[in-house]
Amino acid sequence: MSIQVTIVPVTAYQQNCSIIKCLATGRGAVVDPGGDVEQILEAARKMDVVIEKILLTHGHMDHCAAADVLRQRLGVKIEGPQKADDFWIAKLPEWCQMAGFPHADAFVPDRWLEQGDTVTVGEQTLQVFHCPGHTPGHVVFLHAEQRVAWVGDVLFQGSIGRTDFPRGDHAQLLNSIRERLFPLGDDITFVPGHGPTSTFGQERRTNPFVADARYG
Known part of the structure; x- marks a missing residue:
């Protein structure tokens, strides 16, 4: 085993923020810090991990609202999502206010990501x-x-994922899952943004939206 993962549900949305630790170096990353910074930092302390970056899957507030706070607090960089989600992050203050979510300032990631990129x-x-559909810049x-x-x-x-948000696309989402994710292998365990983990194989067999049986 080369990495250790801790899932920290954050905010009223119970969004699955993850802390990934490289066991060889003790260094790590926070994936999708939507809020509850102190809770995230406490989990990192318990893991004895040095956070070196923040990774974002997309620009929705429950996934990224605490990213810039953590960036400034830890002096690290934010990588992701893909640039098409810039409009979500640029309007974070408005989205948070409309949803009754704790205030978050707009920010710009240090690195936008593209299909085929790697992060360390x-x-x-x-x-x-790059898996658009829920949002256009989702990775x-x-x-x-x-x-x-x-x-x-x-x-x-x-x-x-829901596709009734601005620039969501249901057909594109299905394509992202079927053409980009499922070919990676049935044995892949995935951490979703909310709720329990599963595997691509399990979803190919039983998910009512994207199971193989729906596609003949």
Whole structure:
């Protein structure tokens, strides 16, 4: 095993923020810090991990509202999502106010990501897959060696992401799941943005939206 993962549900949305630790170096990353900064930092302390970056799957407030706070607090960089989600992050203050969510300032990530990019966590490498549909700039991170992926709000156990937000696209979301994620392998365990983990194989068999049976 080369990485250790702790899932920290944050905010009233119980969004699955993840802390990834490279066991070889003790360095790590926070994926999708939507809020509850102190809770995230306490989990990192318990893991004895030095956070070196923040990774974002997409620009919705429950996934990124605490990213800039953590960036300034820890002196680290934010990587992701893909640039098409810039309009979500640029309007964070308005979205938070409309939803009754704690205030968050707009920010610009240090690095936008694209299909085929990689990001590093300590000595570990995560592959980047652009999976639009829930949002236009949504990305997924895969640690191929340990067969685990962070899929944000693209796919859930038994469900898929909403597409009724601005620039959501249902057909595009289904294509992202079927053409970009499922080919990675049935044995991939994925951490969704909300709820329990599952595997791509389980969802191919049983998910009412994207199961193989729906596609003949």
